[in-house]
Amino acid sequence: MTAPAILWFRQDLRLGDNPALEAARQRPVLPVFVLDDAAAGDLAPGGAARWWLHHSLAALGRDLAARGAPLLLLRGDAVSLLAGLARATGAAEIHAGWLVEPWARAQEAVLSERLAGEGRRLVLHRSTHLLRPDAVLTGSGKPYTVYAPFARKLLTLGDPPPPLEAPKALQPVPAPEPGLTLADLALLPRPPEPDWAAGFGAAWKPGEAGAKERLARFAATGLADYATRRDEPGIEGSSGLSPHLRWGEVSPRQVWHAAREAGGAEALPFLKEILWREFSHHLLWHRPEMPHAALRPAFAAFPYAPDRDLLRAWQRGGSGYPIVDAGMRQLWQIGWMHNRVRMIAASLLVKHLLQPWRDGFAWFMDTLVDADPANNAASWQWIAGSGTDASPYFRVFNPVTQGEKFDPEGAYVRRWVPELARMPSRFIHRPWEAPEEIRRAAGLTGAAYPRPVVEHAAGRARALAALRAAVRGTAEEEAEA
Structure with missing residues (x-):
């Protein structure tokens, strides 16, 4: 009799183009997901990502049940639980997609050693990337530290292999224990906690089917x-695929081939965003300290000036800069923010306000449905100037001119900052400059909308002094005025 296999779902919550599933289904298979927050520590999914995970697991469970192999849900020490499952079922192998997070790699090493001691194997597959991060090196055999040559290298390799089809049926292995319900995992906001995710459902459809629809x-x-x-936040110019990629409801290969088939060479600007994701994961693989420490030593002691009031004003969309506040309110209401606005908002926090980038990183980890440690850390360090491939620290985004350039009529601001909805376009990004009669006509009286927490020129000067x-002596004093 063929020994069964365990399929350990992690960040590849789909059936199509899933190499771990393809390998495991050659045997009778037991699909399992283990919520192990203790192992992940401060990189565990935050509130918004947990909301997404709940609905993604619900969709995956339905898809697996329809193919005859229900999903077993567990919570706790993944190593002990999986090793116990392997013994209880007689599984010879556990198949999973490998991850780049340092805690996950440590977990894999411990589980592999424990299984090997019992004559079993942990078999890891490339389920969430185009290539293994350690397979892409410079000509001198070192990791890439700059995005542009990394992207050029991957592009020279040509298109990835075509994605795998989803299996139509699976041969199940009975679970030795009943497992948990989704409610037992407690991933959703629960009373007396406010339902801060009330607006998420109208914006998103988690699960593999939702990913397919959005990609198509x-x-x-x-x-x-x-x-x-893509840089215009007032329209639907981005793909909206980031949370689906975060949880592996769609694979990079599926996205790549769909874009190539639809756009050919014109798909390249979008494909470069997929390569930025690969680069971020490449960085985390080789620099596991990236979510916690500056990658450039000179920034280890950067003179930030932590201020809880300034941080909270930024978090709640009360900075006084309309484009930033619109983004932060969009984030709070639907768990996502337009990428251009993420850059502007992040720049304001770490430069004008001199707040530690780690505080912004932590807020995004908790409030983004697409919160991914590699992407999030790489992007924050890019803005802060502390990454290996970073925006020069002396480039300070002007939140007013950025708003006027990318949201000229204020469509984005009017949607997410409704108290400014009646402000004329020429003042929508600088309402404090509007004459009093225009402010009154727009309904902007008293404390209806705050003045900027710091004036741009003063914030810029303070950032450059820091x-x-x-x-x-390491940078020229240049900035976007």
Whole structure:
């Protein structure tokens, strides 16, 4: 009799193009998901990502049950639980997609050793990336530290292999224990906690089917204009695939081939975003300290000035800069923020306000449905200037001119900052400059909307002074005015 296999779902919550599933289904298979927050520590999914995970697991469970192999849900020490399952079922192998997070790699090593001691195997597969991060190296055999040459290297390798089809049926292995219900995992907000996720459902459809729908819609209607419209937050110019990729409801290979088929060479600007994701994961694989420490030593002692009031004003969309506040309110209401606005908002926090990038990283980890430790850390360190491939610290985004450039009529601001909805376009990004009669006509009286917590020129000057104190002589004093 063929020994069964365990399929350990992690961040690849789909049936299509899942190499771990394809390998495991050659035997009778027991699909399992283990929620192990203790192992992940401060990189465990935050509140918004847990909301997504709940609904993604519900969809995956339905898809697996329809193919004859129900999903077993467990919570606790994944190593002990999986090793116990292997013994109880007689499984010879546990198949899973490998991850880049340092805690996950440590977990894999311990589980592999424990299984080997019992004559079993942990078999890891490339389920969530185009290539293994340790398989992409420079000509001198070192990890890449700059995105552009990394992307060029991957592009020279050509398109990835075509994605695998989802199996139509699975041969199940009876679970030795009943497992938990989704409610037992407690992933959703529960009373007396406010239902801060009330608006998420209207914006998102978690699960593999939702990922397929969004990818198909983007390939058909959004890909052709992506290069010119992706920076306009007031329209649906981005793909919206980031949370589906975060939880592996769609694979990078599936996205890549769908974009190529729909756009050919014109798909390249979008494909480069997939390569940025690969690069972020490449960085985390080789620099596991990235979510916690500056990658450039000069920034280890950067003179941030932590201020709880400033941080809270930024978090709650009360900075006084409309484009930033619109983004932070969008984030709070639907668990996602437009990428261009993420950069502007992050720049305001770490430069104008001199708040530690780790505070912004932590807030995004808790409030983004697509919160991914690698992408999040790489992007924050890029903005802060502390990453290996970073925006020069002396480039300070002007939140007013950025708003005027990318949201010229204020469509984005009017949607997410309704108290400014009646403000004329010429003042929508600088309402404090509007004459009093215009402010009154727009309904902007008293404390209806705050003035900026720091004036741009003063914030910029303070940021550059902090730079000089931290990394003297390493940067020119240039900034976006």
